[in-house]
Amino acid sequence: MPFKAKPIITVGSGEWEVRIPRPPRHATHVRLTTRDEVNSKGHPKKSTLPLKDFACFKGVAGHFQYIRMDRKRKVLEEYSESWFWTGNEVEGIDVNV
Secondary structure: OOOOOOOOEOOOOHHEEEEEEEEOOOOOOEEEEEEEOOOOOEEEEEOOOEEEHHHHHOOOOOEEEEEOOOOOOOEEEEEEEEEEOOOOOEEHHHOOO
8 A cells, every 4th residue: 555645845955955845746847926026017027947946946935836848848737726935945834744
């Protein structure tokens, strides 16, 4: 009988280690929408990275959501649930699980 998966995962290693909520089964990337910064048109800035590189968002606060992309960077699916990233950790998850 297999064990139940934990609600959080750890990505990165060493100093770049970050704990995030477990992504949906087919999610490949994460999209962060900044909280305070806007582009020249007045829209919030967005950044997309592979899940394994999530720690590159350290120091930048905003809401993030998981997405599924193909090899040509075409978005195949956007998952509705979003979380708030404070710049160092995800708000509202228990990292001691």
